[in-house]
Amino acid sequence: MRRVAELLPPDLSLPERPKPTPTTELSRAAEVLWGPAGSYLYAAYRCLRATYFPDIPAELPLVIGLTAYGHCIGLTRHPWPQTARISLAPGVFATGEGMVDDVLLHEMLHVHLAEAGLDPKHAGEPWYTAVRRLSPAVLGQPLDVERSKRRSMRIANPAYGLPGEPKTLVRKQAPEGDAGLHRRVATWPHSFRPSCYHWGDPIALPTY
Numbered sequence: 512m513r514r515v516a517e518l519l520p521p522d523l524s525l526p527e528r529p530k531p532t533p534t535t536e537l538s539r540a541a542e543v544l545w546g547p548a549g550s551y552l553y554a555a556y557r558c559l560r561a562t563y564f565p566d567i568p569a570e571l572p573l574v575i576g577l578t579a580y581g582h583c584i585g586l587t588r589h590p591w592p593q594t595a596r597i598s599l600a601p602g603v604f605a606t607g608e609g610m611v612d613d614v615l616l617h618e619m620l621h622v623h624l625a626e627a628g629l630d631p632k633h634a635g636e637p638w639y640t641a642v643r644r645l646s647p648a649v650l651g652q653p654l655d656v657e658r659s660k661r662r663s664m665r666i667a668n669p670a671y672g673l674p675g676e677p678k679t680l681v682r683k684q685a686p687e688g689d690a691g692l693h694r695r696v697a698t699w700p701h702s703f704r705p706s707c708y709h710w711g712d713p714i715a716l717p718t719y
Contacts, residue, residue: 537553537570537571537572537573538550538553538570541553541573541575545575545716546715546716546717547714547715547716548575548604548714548715548716548717549575551604551608551611551714552573552575552599552611552615553570553573555608555611555612555615556570556571556573556615556619557569557570559612559615559616559619560619562648563616563619563623563645563648563649564619564620564622564623566623566626566627567619567622567623567626568593568594568595568626571591571594571595571596571597571622572591572593572596572597573596573598573599573615574596574597574598574599575598575599575600575601575604575716576598576600576601577601578598578599578600583600584599584600584603584614585597585598585599585600585603585614585615585617585618586598586618587618587621587622587625587631589621589622589625589626589631590625594622594626595621595622595625595626597615597618597619597622599611599614599615599618601716604713604714604715604716605713605714605716606710606713607709607710607711607712607713608710608711608712608714609708609709609710609711610710610711611714613700613701613704614701616649616700617699617700617701620638623641624637624638624641633693633696633697634658634697636658638696639656639657639658639696642654642656642696642699642700643655643656645700646699646700646703649700650700650703650704654699654703656692656696658693658696665679665680665681666679666680666681666682667679667680668680
């Protein structure tokens with residue numbers, strides 16, 4: 512079977528690099544595909560960008576659907592053909608408008624760091640710096656969080672007793688208690704909301 516690209520007329524051949532999609536087409540496509548959820552997603556992006564990240568693109572491909580790894584509620588791919596792509600899991604919209612805002616803001620922070628040429632990973636110092644900077648405005652309170660440096664520690668060797676295996680091993684580990692805090696920073700800001708926090712109304716999302 513011949514590939515579709517081989518059957519296209521010369522003037523319709525596939526470009527090597529997709530051309531940027533006009534922003535009005537992206538938001539309109541989201542509305543057609545996902546109804547009120549798509550409309551809210553792009554409106555939230557515009558509002559959050561104007562408030563926190565005016566340096567990132569005016570609009571990005573925003574996707575509602577299953578995300579990678581099976582447990583992610585949001586995911587950012589950077590670089591994408593033009594700049595970046597953000598995906599949000601459907602369950603985020605069922606929780607409420609506030610959860611959409613928080614997860615989208617989290618992913619937009621990834622874009623902000625990547626566009627600035629900084630390390631966008633949760634474990635990096637730029638992420639922690641941004642969380643400290645943004646938390647007073649986003650959460651209404653400061654967060655004094657720092658990524659502890661891992662230290663070399665001697666631990667028991669589970670393979671001890673086998674030929675050639677030493678009794679102990681040296682491994683780099685984070686200080687006790689650091690892992691729990693880092694998990695919360697890695698899911699900021701919604702992980703720092705109080706248990707009584709009202710997430711707002713759920714947003715209707717057509718099923719597949």
